[in-house]
Amino acid sequence: MQLDSLSWFPGHMTKTRRMIESELSNVDAVCEIVDARIPMSSRNPDVDTLTALKPRIVVLNRVDQADSAMTKRWAAWFRKQGFAVIEADAKSGGGVKQFAPAVRELLKEKIAAYEAKGQIGRVLRVMVLGIPNVGKSTFINRVSGRKSAKAEDRPGVTRSKQWVPVDKTLELLDTPGILWPKFEDPEVGVRLAFTGAIRDEVVDIEELAMRLMSFLGEHYPKALEERYKLEVISCDDGWTLIEKAGRKRGFLISGGEVDTERMSRILLDEFRGGKLGRFTLEMPEDSPGED
Numbered sequence: 001m002q003l004d005s006l007s008w009f010p011g012h013m014t015k016t017r018r019m020i021e022s023e024l025s026n027v028d029a030v031c032e033i034v035d036a037r038i039p040m041s042s043r044n045p046d047v048d049t050l051t052a053l054k055p056r057i058v059v060l061n062r063v064d065q066a067d068s069a070m071t072k073r074w075a076a077w078f079r080k081q082g083f084a085v086i087e088a089d090a091k092s093g094g095g096v097k098q099f100a101p102a103v104r105e106l107l108k109e110k111i112a113a114y115e116a117k118g119q120i121g122r123v124l125r126v127m128v129l130g131i132p133n134v135g136k137s138t139f140i141n142r143v144s145g146r147k148s149a150k151a152e153d154r155p156g157v158t159r160s161k162q163w164v165p166v167d168k169t170l171e172l173l174d175t176p177g178i179l180w181p182k183f184e185d186p187e188v189g190v191r192l193a194f195t196g197a198i199r200d201e202v203v204d205i206e207e208l209a210m211r212l213m214s215f216l217g218e219h220y221p222k223a224l225e226e227r228y229k230l231e232v233i234s235c236d237d238g239w240t241l242i243e244k245a246g247r248k249r250g251f252l253i254s255g256g257e258v259d260t261e262r263m264s265r266i267l268l269d270e271f272r273g274g275k276l277g278r279f280t281l282e283m284p285e286d287s288p289g290e291d
């Protein structure tokens with residue numbers, strides 16, 4: 001699969017890394033927003049190392065699109081790694097109210113230390129990080145009531161650092177610069193492409209859909225059976241399932257062959273649009289650090 005060369009350009013990440021390093025001393029905690037459907041692939045592992053010494057909170061966002069049983073397991077996994085965790089659907093606002101109390105709980109010793117020094121009601125500052133498309137802007141807007149339009153996430157578009165107040169004693173640092181995902185494992189790129197975080201123009205649609213079908217056939221066969229009125233048998237590979245679904249939909253080209261490209265686009269659209277159901281595409285047990 002060919003991935004966007006821009007996405008690979010390490011210079012952007014270097015800039016972002018420097019910015020994170022220089023701002024860390026100005027914040028009390030770091031908040032990472034991740035996509036609950038791909039909680040590992042939607043993180044940049046460099047951030048883990050960079051921010052390891054700060055109290056950290058993870059927002060499992062897009063829970064409305066993820067498998068809720070898996071979200072519970074991911075929340076437990078992050079807690080085990082020492083993170084505070086909240087589950088959110090920033091689009092509808094679900095779960096965002098838990099954020100401020102969760103930050104205060106995470107920082108309760110720090111708050112007590114500030115108070116012991118006479119700094120009652122001192123403003124807590126939290127750096128918010130997330131790769132594109134996890135819902136970072138939507139989350140910040142929801143939690144703060146900010147109305148401003150989303151700043152552009154494009155290389156070359158300069159964004160300035162923004163402090164966004166949540167309430168009288170909590171401020172977010174909306175980080176400029178783009179936090180890229182890390183594509184060392186090719187599966188990471190594939191999962192990001194499934195969710196639409198990587199633009200379709202740069203990937204092979206049929207290959208992508210075939211891999212998605214294969215995953216869904218193995219892990220969520222009932223969802224495919226219901227949506228496409230087909231029967232999944234254990235020996236069906238992704239390609240066979242695309243053909244079965246395309247045939248059921250009547251997507252045929254000359255000679256009675258299935259228009260697999262059309263079916264591939266439909267599958268990806270329906271998957272991303274939530275028409276197939278709620279899915280989590282990676283499991284905590286496959287993550288590094290899991291014993």
Ligand code: G4P
Binds near residue numbers: 090131138153
């Ligand atoms: P980013 O800053 O991390 O790049 O992401 P952003 O907030 O711009 O969100 C990207 C898209 O994801 C937006 O949709 C947004 O509405 C949607 N989104 C964010 N959080 C959630 C969530 O928790 N659940 C769901 N289902 N969607 C979420 P869009 O199609 O680009 O815009 P719009 O049509 O919603 O305005």
